[in-house]
Amino acid sequence: MSYVLPAVMVRTLRSALGVPTGPTAFIIIDSVYYIFAVVAAIIVSRRVGFSWQTVVGKKPRFKDIASGLILLIPLFLVQLGAFWPWNLILSYLDPGEFAAKFAGKRRAVVVWSEQSDFWIVNAVRFASISIISPAVEEMLFRGIVLRTIAIRWSLNIGIFISSIAFGILHYSGGNPIGATAFGIAMAILYLRSGSLLVPCCTHMLNNASVFVSLYLAGPRGPGTTWTVPILWQTLIFGMILLWVGCIWLAYYCLDNWPARKRRAQG
Template identity: 30%
Template sequence: MKNPYAPLNTFVAPAVPRAELWRLGAGVALIVALALLMATAFGALAQALLPAEGYARYAAATSQGPGAVLFILFGFGFFLIATLVCADLLHNRRPVTLLGHPTLAILQGVRVMVAVLLLGIVLWLLPPWDMSDLRPGLAFVPWAMLLPMALVAVAVQVTAEEVFFRGYLLQQLAARFSHPAAWMVAPSVLFGLLHNDPSLGSNAIWLMLSATLFGIAAADLTARSGTLAPAIVLHFVNNASAFLLVSAQEDLGALALYLIEVDLADPAQMRALIAIDAGVLLCSWLAARIALRR
């Protein structure tokens, strides 16, 4: 019987020569420290270079509304840079090895993008949809004007997360341990834990569970494809929909065209929302798998 995870061996191969656990621990510490250092330096540089009035406008624009969401999303770029630097410094590997073979990654990414977008269109068109819970978010004209920048911002955010979780962590763990519990489940659980939202109280567990399931699906696609592209595309479509089309979180929905009326503190509503997300994730994961078989 053919091993569906055979491409994982090629994807993990660059990590094997320097797969010591101490390097992984040091690498995670270096990535966090370097990202925070760059973020702090960026803020200090902006304050030093901009005139007082200009810096005040910059601070106001990035503290609320669409500017705040863009600021958060682009901020993940520091973690992306830090992860690429870590792969080079601590593991003596070319940063591109975190992605996989570039040509294959592009081909797989295009296939998965087409499949997942077609699925999304079908899901939007299929009845019955109750639109009564939707209310207008950002007005259409500013939404359309910000859309190109917002798409780039989402791409930066999801690429940073995938390069770290399904690239760096998955590869380094798979180079040491063959069992999927180590390279698939463990990074996904960490991914879920980092999505904890204390403001949701006991309901935060559902959000963490949803993120963990997504991590497992993304890791599965990475192992089946041998590149990071399918996971990046799946993550991009998922987050672009949540940030730019319909958002359930008002504080992070400033870029969304619509907001959905849902009380995230209500266990019943939260479970229903997570169930819908899980169903869409399952369909998207299956669509990506079908696209990768071509």
């Protein structure tokens, strides 16, 4: 797990910087993070003896891709529902991060209303979040971390540890609860299909839908800022979404979970 910590530190540092003051800085920071992640993945894969063909797996089947598309529904419910409990927890554990998040310093969509080229940055950010990020994260967490831990210990431990690490990576500005559940679902999808391209496609569509939703929603106004009292008042709504999503997701995971502990093939 020594190669996961640096990636987490870089991602956290990148988020802690907030929204850069211009398009160039924003693109540079994103590029450095992904270059670091790809280099780390290549180094680790060579050290453990993985071939890229083994990591990527076989050609995806249509039914596996369709299964991933259907899985987006419970994943959406879980991630949206987890918004309430996670941010309430965050407001007590890390008030500074909570304040920065809802002050707009952790937004995935960047709006520079006074600059004519803000759309260029959002286009680059869309490619980063919807294409590059899912590919890199699936390669790292499912293709390498999961397989490495499965070989050394067990497949079940690999699923949980890789998913928790994936959740931690999304601490700053994200939702570790929803991200961890998402990681478990992607791990099961990877193991079930035997192809890394299946969770990659699912991950890309998930991120793209979130980005587009945030873009269409536009910047938050002063009257729509989330506060702790508002979160408590609307908590029941989030818990209903979370409950329905968890039941659906649990059924999928249990129905497709590996029947027994086994070591991943190198």
